[in-house]
Amino acid sequence: MTAPDLPAALAPDARLPAEPWNDPKATPLIKIRNVIKRFDGFVAVDDVWLDIYKGEFFSLLGPSGCGKTTLLRLLAGFEQPTSGTIEIDGVDMADVPPHRRPVNMMFQSYALFPHMTVEQNVGFGLKQEHVPRREISRRVGEMLELVQLADLGRRRPHQLSGGQKQRVALARALIKRPKLLLLDEPLGALDRRLREQTQFELVNIQETLGLTFIIVTHDQDEAMTVSTRIAIMDRGRTVQVGTPGEIYEYPNSLYVAGFVGDVNVFEGRVVEAGKDHVTVRSPESGCDIYTDRGIDAVPGQEAYAAIRPEKIEIGKAPPADARFNCVTGRVFDIAYLGSLSTYHVRLATGEVVKVSAANRSRLVERPITWEDQVWLWWPPSASVVLLS
Amino acid sequence: MKAGFTPATVLALTCGFAFLYLPILLLVAFSFNESRLVTVWGGFSLKWYGEMLRNRQLMDAAWVTVRIGLVSASLALVLGTLAGVTLARFTRFPGRTVFSGLVFAPLVMPEVITGLSLLLLFVSLDWARGFWTVAVAHTTFASAYVAVIVQSRLLTFDIILEEAAMDLGASPLKTFFVITLPVIAPALVSGWLLAFTLSLDDLVVASFTTGPGATTLPMRIYSQVRLGVTPEINAVSTVLIGFVTLGVITATLIQKRRFADGQKRKA
Amino acid sequence: MSGQPAQTPAPYVSPGPQTTAFEVLERTTSAFSFYGVLARFVQWLERSGRTLVIALPFLWLGLFFLAPFLIVLKLSFSETVLAVPPYAPLVAWLEENGLSYLTVRLNLSNYLLLFEDSLYVRAFLNSLRISAVATFLTLCVALPLANAMSRAPERWRALLLMMVILPFWTSFLIRVYAWIGILKPEGILNAVLIGLGVISEPLTILNTDIAVYIGIVYSYLPFMVLPIYASFEKMDPSLIEAAVDLGSPPIKAFWTITVRIALPGIIAGCLLVFIPAAGEFVIPDLLGGSETLMIGRTLWLEFFNNRDWPLASAVAIVLLAALTVPIVLFQRHQARRGGTDGAS
Numbered sequence: 001m002t003a004p005d006l007p008a009a010l011a012p013d014a015r016l017p018a019e020p021w022n023d024p025k026a027t028p029l030i031k032i033r034n035v036i037k038r039f040d041g042f043v044a045v046d047d048v049w050l051d052i053y054k055g056e057f058f059s060l061l062g063p064s065g066c067g068k069t070t071l072l073r074l075l076a077g078f079e080q081p082t083s084g085t086i087e088i089d090g091v092d093m094a095d096v097p098p099h100r101r102p103v104n105m106m107f108q109s110y111a112l113f114p115h116m117t118v119e120q121n122v123g124f125g126l127k128q129e130h131v132p133r134r135e136i137s138r139r140v141g142e143m144l145e146l147v148q149l150a151d152l153g154r155r156r157p158h159q160l161s162g163g164q165k166q167r168v169a170l171a172r173a174l175i176k177r178p179k180l181l182l183l184d185e186p187l188g189a190l191d192r193r194l195r196e197q198t199q200f201e202l203v204n205i206q207e208t209l210g211l212t213f214i215i216v217t218h219d220q221d222e223a224m225t226v227s228t229r230i231a232i233m234d235r236g237r238t239v240q241v242g243t244p245g246e247i248y249e250y251p252n253s254l255y256v257a258g259f260v261g262d263v264n265v266f267e268g269r270v271v272e273a274g275k276d277h278v279t280v281r282s283p284e285s286g287c288d289i290y291t292d293r294g295i296d297a298v299p300g301q302e303a304y305a306a307i308r309p310e311k312i313e314i315g316k317a318p319p320a321d322a323r324f325n326c327v328t329g330r331v332f333d334i335a336y337l338g339s340l341s342t343y344h345v346r347l348a349t350g351e352v353v354k355v356s357a358a359n360r361s362r363l364v365e366r367p368i369t370w371e372d373q374v375w376l377w378w379p380p381s382a383s384v385v386l387l388s
Numbered sequence: 389m390k391a392g393f394t395p396a397t398v399l400a401l402t403c404g405f406a407f408l409y410l411p412i413l414l415l416v417a418f419s420f421n422e423s424r425l426v427t428v429w430g431g432f433s434l435k436w437y438g439e440m441l442r443n444r445q446l447m448d449a450a451w452v453t454v455r456i457g458l459v460s461a462s463l464a465l466v467l468g469t470l471a472g473v474t475l476a477r478f479t480r481f482p483g484r485t486v487f488s489g490l491v492f493a494p495l496v497m498p499e500v501i502t503g504l505s506l507l508l509l510f511v512s513l514d515w516a517r518g519f520w521t522v523a524v525a526h527t528t529f530a531s532a533y534v535a536v537i538v539q540s541r542l543l544t545f546d547i548i549l550e551e552a553a554m555d556l557g558a559s560p561l562k563t564f565f566v567i568t569l570p571v572i573a574p575a576l577v578s579g580w581l582l583a584f585t586l587s588l589d590d591l592v593v594a595s596f597t598t599g600p601g602a603t604t605l606p607m608r609i610y611s612q613v614r615l616g617v618t619p620e621i622n623a624v625s626t627v628l629i630g631f632v633t634l635g636v637i638t639a640t641l642i643q644k645r646r647f648a649d650g651q652k653r654k655a
Numbered sequence: 656m657s658g659q660p661a662q663t664p665a666p667y668v669s670p671g672p673q674t675t676a677f678e679v680l681e682r683t684t685s686a687f688s689f690y691g692v693l694a695r696f697v698q699w700l701e702r703s704g705r706t707l708v709i710a711l712p713f714l715w716l717g718l719f720f721l722a723p724f725l726i727v728l729k730l731s732f733s734e735t736v737l738a739v740p741p742y743a744p745l746v747a748w749l750e751e752n753g754l755s756y757l758t759v760r761l762n763l764s765n766y767l768l769l770f771e772d773s774l775y776v777r778a779f780l781n782s783l784r785i786s787a788v789a790t791f792l793t794l795c796v797a798l799p800l801a802n803a804m805s806r807a808p809e810r811w812r813a814l815l816l817m818m819v820i821l822p823f824w825t826s827f828l829i830r831v832y833a834w835i836g837i838l839k840p841e842g843i844l845n846a847v848l849i850g851l852g853v854i855s856e857p858l859t860i861l862n863t864d865i866a867v868y869i870g871i872v873y874s875y876l877p878f879m880v881l882p883i884y885a886s887f888e889k890m891d892p893s894l895i896e897a898a899v900d901l902g903s904p905p906i907k908a909f910w911t912i913t914v915r916i917a918l919p920g921i922i923a924g925c926l927l928v929f930i931p932a933a934g935e936f937v938i939p940d941l942l943g944g945s946e947t948l949m950i951g952r953t954l955w956l957e958f959f960n961n962r963d964w965p966l967a968s969a970v971a972i973v974l975l976a977a978l979t980v981p982i983v984l985f986q987r988h989q990a991r992r993g994g995t996d997g998a999s
Binding site: 393394398404415493494502528531581585592609610614 | 704705708709711712713715716717718719720721722723724726727730796799800802803804806807808815817818819820821822824825826827828829830832833834835836837839841843873876926927930931933934935936937941951954955958959964967968971974975978981982985986
Binding site for chain 2: 078097103107111113114115124125128172173
């Protein structure tokens with residue numbers, strides 16, 4: 001890995017272990033223990049327990065109102081937990097007001113001070129620490145360089161575009177090199193292209209400076225792109241915490257499977273469960289679904305088999321072995337997305353299955369079309385069995 | 389609904405603004421009239437302005453009025469800002485309903501009642517009536533106006549700005565002075581100006597609460613007006629109108645230039 | 656690249672126990688110096704800030720706004736005497752047979768007089784009538800004006816708004832005075848009308864109720880226009896388009912959609928005009944005739960001309976009681992909407 005061309009002060013402090021959450025000896029930077037936050041009888045954060053490690057880019061992902069922003073505000077100190085503790089770097093934050101916390105936040109609305117220039121905004125945090133003026137202007141310069149705004153230092157916020165404001169907000173939150181940077185929907189106000197480009201820049205800056213980021217987002221693509229780990233939240237609880245890969249491939253509930261990516265779900269009963277395989281009989285699909293990943297279940301128990309559309313093969317002829325993991329039906333809709341096409345297939349049972357396939361050949365040569373009878377099949381590794 | 393001038397809107401605007409401005413324009417015009425009669429144009433003259441300046445009583449009253457205005461507007465700015473902050477920010481404290489009642493009631497209270505009640509207070513406290521009693525009375529009702537202005541500005545003020553400042557290490561008090569006050573400064577300027585002009589205009593409350601040696605300009609004007617229309621009063625009025633117009637326009641322009649951001653968002 | 660802490664500067668100096676400017680001030684100066692005292696004061700402010708912020712205006716308004724009403728109430732039960740101040744005490748210690756009694760003498764004669772003498776009753780009813788009619792007239796003038804303003808091109812609106820507010824800043828007294836010159840028999844209006852041949856004899860407008868109506872409409876118009884304009888301007892213009900698209904004639908759409916939605920603003924405007932107009936003194940005194948009895952003027956006359964302070968207090972209490980309902984309505988409105996930005 002080549003060292004990026006950066007001023008010395010901005011260089012990362014150390015190489016961090018690759019997956020600290022799998023290392024039992026690692027101490028987490030943030031310890032959130034049994035945190036509950038109630039507002040007037042409404043539970044915004046419900047018994048959250050999280051460990052976040054140094055150098056992580058951690059996402060809180062969930063629909064609006066799931067408590068993710070409240071959790072962020074608890075970390076920043078704008079709200080006090082009703083019960084539970086939050087520790088940052090070994091210090092209990094219970095009695096530490098926001099302005100004394102080693103945490104900085106990038107606000108969703110950016111919250112740039114309208115009566116100050118870009119430079120004054122970025123230097124604000126250092127000024128509060130009584131850093132000498134010359135030092136402030138040097139570090140502000142470096143920071144503006146990093147976010148590519150070096151020549152806009154004298155502008156006022158209302159003279160900036162949305163993307164520029166976003167960078168100023170980022171620079172302002174970064175300049176104190178906080179132990180923890182909180183980002184509340186940092187890219188929410190940007191248009192799609194700028195958003196994608198900025199996602200990578202965020203990751204770059206985070207890795208370059210070796211800081212710990214916690215980001216709140218409702219956009220699953222964004223979370224998947226930037227995060228080391230993701231916590232999926234629902235009604236104040238964390239439903240699943242894991243790497244993007246774990247969340248996508250091995251969701252632990254229908255909620256998670258449905259929230260991240262597209263999924264086909266077949267309801268049924270467990271026929272047989274072993275250590276390394278499960279078979280689910282689903283009247284909805286009309287076939288038995290065999291999965292090569294065991295779960296803790298007893299025969300007869302209600303279960304759901306979830307299969308991602310891109311893991312299903314589609315063809316006009318049945319596969320060689322059609323005993324398991326194979327259904328048939330008619331194509332009733334095709335969504336052409338350029339690189340992909342999504343086929344909606346209605347089975348004899350009435351169930352609709354979505355299948356996406358790469359468009360390797362031109363559209364005009366499309367082999368499968370409306371009303372075609374098709375077979376769908378998938379390998380045992382494609383499905384997961386969920387109990388809830 | 390298209391945004392644009394149609395014959396109907398132009399008619400409504402013309403009639404409306406003619407109604408608002410014609411009387412004032414006529415008043416100003418006749419202050420330059422040579423003749424004493426308001427219906428007869430006797431040629432352009434500045435003689436009534438000369439008379440005005442030679443009128444000692446009028447000039448003394450003007451000076452008293454300006455001093456009362458300065459004192460009461462400044463006091464009202466402090467009190468009104470505190471009250472406005474309380475209304476906008478502290479949603480729960482014992483007595484909040486009473487508090488908001490106390491702040492809003494002076495806005496609509498008939499002046500005769502305010503004046504009478506304050507006078508009776510000063511009498512029972514045995515305060516010598518004069519400059520200070522009028523200043524206190526003006527402070528009281530003017531601070532209500534300031535409070536409303538500050539409150540409505542704070543309600544549109546993004547609290548996140550304060551959180552951002554605290555997040556970056558500024559203490560709550562410092563945040564108030566470094567972030568909140570500068571951002572709401574235009575509202576404070578207009579609050580002060582409003583308090584000052586209210587004090588400058590007031591006849592009724594001042595009549596009740598004043599004492600010897602503190603006759604204000606409106607009281608002088610009133611006692612002369614009761615005797616009939618004189619161009620000298622037109623001259624005084626023109627000077628007052630000129631000052632206030634200039635002040636308001638300047639303040640508006642300053643706000644527009646310095647805080648184009650806020651203006652744009654509002655539009 | 657192995658982690659070699661020596662190569663890299665300390666990344667983040669823990670703010671740990673961060674210091675505020677004032678703590679630094681305090682440490683670097685002796686406790687008795689000016690800055691020491693100042694720093695202590697600021698720290699104290701920071702701790703008790705909230706209480707102080709609430710208490711200061713609360714105390715001021717309590718002393719100079721609430722307490723005076725209690726005194727007015729008390730005085731309205733007192734007797735008039737020829738003395739300084741011209742009223743008898745309500746509560747007194749009475750010495751009798753070596754014992755002291757606290758005596759409270761409630762004198763209801765002021766109120767009885769108010770309700771028995773038709774002069775006062777008429778003055779009250781007259782005030783409410785004149786104020787109500789004038790409020791309605793103000794609304795009639797304000798609605799088209801506010802509507803036209805809200806439909807003007809956007810870059811014009813700020814200017815129009817300022818033009819409505821500007822007269823509000825100029826002296827009330829002067830604006831009323833301006834109308835004397837226009838309305839009096841030998842005034843400008845009559846001169847113009849006679850000059851145009853519309854009338855041959857001058858109209859008597861000054862010193863009538865009509866002059867009072869004109870005065871109130873003129874003086875209070877900005878109070879009515881501003882809240883209505885604010886609600887008109889906030890409204891989504893496509894609402895009207897939708898109504899017209901669904902077959903409603905534009906005039907009808909204006910009443911059923913625009914006015915209906917702007918109702919809170921209209922009510923606020925009406926209250927802002929009605930309440931102070933009912934107690935108005937300057938306008939009936941300068942523009943009205945001796946026949947124009949309004950209660951604010953009655954109070955003034957009782958106080959200044961007859962020096963009957965207790966009776967003036969009773970008038971004030973009754974007026975206040977009559978205005979309680981609209982004032983409470985207005986308070987509710989203010990508390991809910993967080994204030995009109997009318998005056999700003």
